Amino acid sequence: MENKKLKSWQGWTLFIASMAVVFFLGLVTSSLMERRAEVVSVFNNKRVEITGIEARNEVFGENYPRQYRSWRNTERTDFRSEFNSSEADDILAERPNMVVLWAGHPFSKDYLAPRGHMHAVEDVRVSLRTGAPMSEDEGPQNASCYSCKTPDILRFTEDGAEEFYTHKWAAYGDEMINPIGCADCHEPENMNLQITRHALIEAFERQGKDIKKATLQEMRSLVCAQCHVEYYFRGDGKYITLPWDKGITMEDMENYYDEIGFSDFIHALSRAPIIKAQHPDYEIAELGIHGQRGVSCADCHMPYKSEGGVKFSDHHVRSPLAMIDRTCQVCHRQSEETLRNNVYERQRKASETRNRLETELTKAHIEAKYAWDKGATQAQMQEVLQLLRQSQWRWDFGVASHGGSFHAPQEVQRILACGLDRALQARLAISKVLAKNGFTGEVPMPDISTKEKAQAYIGLNMDKERADKARFLETIVPQWLEKAKNVE
């Protein structure tokens, strides 16, 4: 009796299991067929043949209207308010300490919250960081700046970017027109993903790796890593280089920079040789749990979307929090509110250490200046300068990366804690230097409670900066646009 029951139970299990297998096979086949149909239909509907270098995004738009129209949405800048971010548009106004931290570097003049890809070229012209060049050979920035702004550079860097980078950015004002777009990441003939930027290819080569062997899933991050990485301008030719030779952690890159004795600028107050972190987005993402599990940038920032049965990657690159149903919820079963709060919680915990670090590091730069003023010697200040360099690199690395405190919360918290550690050690060391020079009181702190006050304190003439920029925008840029239009 017992035995019979068992057999009948086994039979049913087998039957049900077979049904389940058949069902899932059906699902898989159906999905494969749908996908193939989509690809075929896209390529059958090509209206223009594109070959060679084509920087104009609207030309691609003829063939791939869905991707193009979603890409055009990167013009929208309302995504931040969509999910209640507290980050203001003018970051220096929100955090005047950052003006002091960047004293001696153009970032102290102007640092706005990042906008979508569509604004890339416009923003590089408008930013006070790029100055107001009235002629082709006026700086301050080199043409290297364009590398992450427009596919127009591809026409000039096909056989190497060395020569291009040596020019000032104003030299190409009439050529650099189309914002970051299709040709930056796609082969025009078949729309396969491709790496067009030399710096990334060369960084792989120096590590003994061939980027051409990357899988499709890796490419869905690597195309982003063409720009969203830490880099520096090597030598007088301002050759864009990724400091990855020893690895991609914060310490690996610091070792690299230390070894070649590189610094981006000498701090105007403390005289510390500072490395300005760019945006090590890819590196930090790779160190977090999503990166470790093989989730690509595109999985969350360009999720699949369906329109009329056609599935395509949404090219409106933005925060996944603006579309949780198509991003987080593909894997996680929690509610939108829960998932959003999970992200905010990570950001809050990192921000706590960040805020303390900014406060202490700002004081340290100001106190270091005070020590110089009191007659401190280079030998006395050696340890201080080193600590300030280390602290600021950690601060900037942890803060400059977009979304870092979500991509790799533990890593970013570790980096910021380490930065705070060095900032306070620097202050301790400065107090000893001051004591040696006969001062044991409190170092007077300037009023840097607003961006304007902080900029005045570090000696910037912002009225002149703005007036120069206005003249440049009114006279030079219209000439560039006119010339570009005539060529087209």
Add this chain to the structure above:
Amino acid sequence: MENKKLKSWQGWTLFIASMAVVFFLGLVTSSLMERRAEVVSVFNNKRVEITGIEARNEVFGENYPRQYRSWRNTERTDFRSEFNSSEADDILAERPNMVVLWAGHPFSKDYLAPRGHMHAVEDVRVSLRTGAPMSEDEGPQNASCYSCKTPDILRFTEDGAEEFYTHKWAAYGDEMINPIGCADCHEPENMNLQITRHALIEAFERQGKDIKKATLQEMRSLVCAQCHVEYYFRGDGKYITLPWDKGITMEDMENYYDEIGFSDFIHALSRAPIIKAQHPDYEIAELGIHGQRGVSCADCHMPYKSEGGVKFSDHHVRSPLAMIDRTCQVCHRQSEETLRNNVYERQRKASETRNRLETELTKAHIEAKYAWDKGATQAQMQEVLQLLRQSQWRWDFGVASHGGSFHAPQEVQRILACGLDRALQARLAISKVLAKNGFTGEVPMPDISTKEKAQAYIGLNMDKERADKARFLETIVPQWLEKAKNVE
């Protein structure tokens, strides 16, 4: 044609969906029946009737042999070497700074890595922290200590624990025999989970919550929270109390302690009023992602196990890393190696800040003593003492919790970073106090490179401590055991 296709497709979808629903209903029913069968079989096989307070675990063992035998495995202490933990058995020998951090508190004498539940009573007798009481009314510890060591206390605390706690621990040496076990968490009549410790019930009450309304899943954590929490001994009666009235975060509890002006001890070097964190395991776990997603302590530390078709909770409570196949892998599809490394990575990142914090806080206590020696006044030291209290609370809270850096990595890193911040701020403040008292040099650091050197530095006579303990173990404890045996 198109329409027909659509209808046929809809029909199939409906059919397949129905099949899937039926299949899952079957699964659920089967699972329910299996579970009921198991419970019935367990209760039908009861050999002895247990009612009232029964502290002897082996009596339960008669009825529930699987649970009992797995519980007995908590005697094994080899689980640490099983997964390559670097934590030594003698934590003070591994980290002599901790001797200095606890100067003035019994923890500076002896702190071994925790062992399994089976060792609870034995370890409370052997530890140098409990002294060597040669009579019933000798301390140093009160009977409150037993609260988390044995179900034998239940006989004395049924109608309230107030009176029991006021006695010295030696007064009950012959009564406290059975290590943490069955009756601590189970109703003997039906083995339902129950809360037996007053402190937890009262903490809920003061927050306006009724612990009796907890769900089964919540109970699978709350029974652990009877001991694995932050608590303090309130007043002269040493009444065990959880400081949860304002909430369960580190700051909530600090506010609670500050408001009632509580400290566990005055630091023997710096004279700071220190709160000794116990082991806020439950609180930290609740703040991490697993706790937030409703995973209970038992889910990972007492996973289900099958023996001969009977499914039961493994009572060999230990690190989930020792049984990844039954813990992490129930939800996560990665390999054991990957999952283990994910845990180690979190621990490493927290350890980095912890190590720095211990180094700096140790220096700060030593420097504070130096400031007192140089004639610093109470008024001058006020800020320093406050910073030291805050720093040490953060350090101890982040470190004392078992598994905290995995349970809630971001929270623990935040707490440790905040602790390091305060330690360095304390050192800065001390350097200012020293300067006011005419000293601007480097404070000389003692040699505390080993546990023995550190203990000698803070003035402990360890030879005497060990000799007293040996005499106690040779004379008093055998009397206790003899008396207990005769009663039984």
